[in-house]
Amino acid sequence: xxxxxxxxxxxxxxxxxxxxxxxxxxxxxxxxxxxxxxxxxxxxxxxxxxxxxxxxxxxxxxxxxxxxxxxxxxxxxxxxxxxxxxxxxxxxxxxxxxxxxxxxxxxxxxxxxxxxxxxxxxxxxxxxxxxxxxxxxxxxxxxxxxxxxxxxxxxxxxxxxxxxxxxxxxxxxxxxxxxxxxxxxxxxxxxxxxxxxxxxxxxxxxxxxxxxxxxxxxxxxxxxxxxxxxxxxxxxxxxxxxxxxxxxxxxxxxxxxxxxxxxxxxxxxxxxxxxxxxxxxxxxxxxxxxxxxxxxxxxxxxxxxxxxxxxxxxxxxxxxxxxxxxxxxxxxxxxxxxxxxxxxxxxxxxxxxxxxxxxx
Numbered sequence: 001x002x003x004x005x006x007x008x009x010x011x012x013x014x015x016x017x018x019x020x021x022x023x024x025x026x027x028x029x030x031x032x033x034x035x036x037x038x039x040x041x042x043x044x045x046x047x048x049x050x051x052x053x054x055x056x057x058x059x060x061x062x063x064x065x066x067x068x069x070x071x072x073x074x075x076x077x078x079x080x081x082x083x084x085x086x087x088x089x090x091x092x093x094x095x096x097x098x099x100x101x102x103x104x105x106x107x108x109x110x111x112x113x114x115x116x117x118x119x120x121x122x123x124x125x126x127x128x129x130x131x132x133x134x135x136x137x138x139x140x141x142x143x144x145x146x147x148x149x150x151x152x153x154x155x156x157x158x159x160x161x162x163x164x165x166x167x168x169x170x171x172x173x174x175x176x177x178x179x180x181x182x183x184x185x186x187x188x189x190x191x192x193x194x195x196x197x198x199x200x201x202x203x204x205x206x207x208x209x210x211x212x213x214x215x216x217x218x219x220x221x222x223x224x225x226x227x228x229x230x231x232x233x234x235x236x237x238x239x240x241x242x243x244x245x246x247x248x249x250x251x252x253x254x255x256x257x258x259x260x261x262x263x264x265x266x267x268x269x270x271x272x273x274x275x276x277x278x279x280x281x282x283x284x285x286x287x288x289x290x291x292x293x294x295x296x297x298x299x300x301x302x303x304x305x306x307x308x309x310x311x312x313x314x315x316x317x318x319x320x321x322x323x324x325x326x327x328x329x330x331x332x333x334x335x336x337x338x339x340x341x342x343x344x345x346x347x348x349x350x351x352x353x354x355x356x357x358x359x360x
Contacts (some may be wrong), residue, residue: 001176012075015056019263019269020262021260022063022191022260023258023259023260025184025258027162027167027184027185029160029162029181030183034181034182035135036158037053038051039093039112039177040160040173040176041160043173044172045172045213046167046170048166049160049161049163049173050161051158051160053094054156054157055156056154060152061129061154062125062152063152064149065148070125070147070161073145075140077143077144077145079098079126079142081139082138085136085138087138087178088101088113088114089178091136091156096123096129096153097123098119098120102114103115106176108217108230109218110223112176125143125149127141127143128141128143132154133154136178161301170214170235171186171233172215172234179222185258186237188258189256190256191227192242192252193251193252194229194230194250197228200227207241207278208244210244211241212241213238214234217241
């Protein structure tokens, strides 16, 4: 699911072939529903989404009389942020310098990747544009001072672009999109089962958290919750967590593998289908072996006829040879003999005597 392996044959990308089974996965953006915010870009764990969006700045929309700055006016008002509604989509941040979203890393405990919104009152003229641009009605602005000014139209233009080469179809973007403008179809369906959690050490280990490509694992904050948890909305069932856990606390069950139809009339189609089944059952299918009979009977008969029968050895002769070998082994074991063979001394007299006495 991470496209970490290139597969080429004769310099041809096998994955692009019609004979290769492609995973059935998709990422669809509904342009009519999309408000062109920055939320999907901020939460994508693989930086696969780029919000090429331009938000017209407040200074270009709110016009005061010539020579007049709102900072010279004593404008009174109030601005409130409803954090129960706020998604940290960044539209208000891009619009006005009076608002700044303090980011944090997205996680299942904080899917919107925001910590809070800083309001800089010295930059605020209570024009109400931030309230107008907020797509979830999380901002409320009131201006208590009559002000001579013209407030124009908000402008948000651009596009949300997805890099399919980086996308791993984890559905972070689809989950956080409050307009339901993004639909993601994953190639795998399944479930993760937690077991033996008494052996889990989430503070010291965190192997599953560190290896997860979608940031789906997290440490729960509640006292009555488990040591470790996973948000399966973000899981792609790749199996990294199961393989990394040193205590076998995680079990992955893949229930379905979605793939596009492919040419099943090739000699290797059966192998592809077995490979897809292997992904689902998480272990290799046992191979079936068969004998391959090669019709070379005539050649085999000729070869057998050419082989000469090995004659039997006379037992008495074999015994005599073994006795001589034993004597020779004793002679070679003597230091003078070894030194002579190694060239360290001349031929010792004892060697000739031993050979004569042994009959060698």
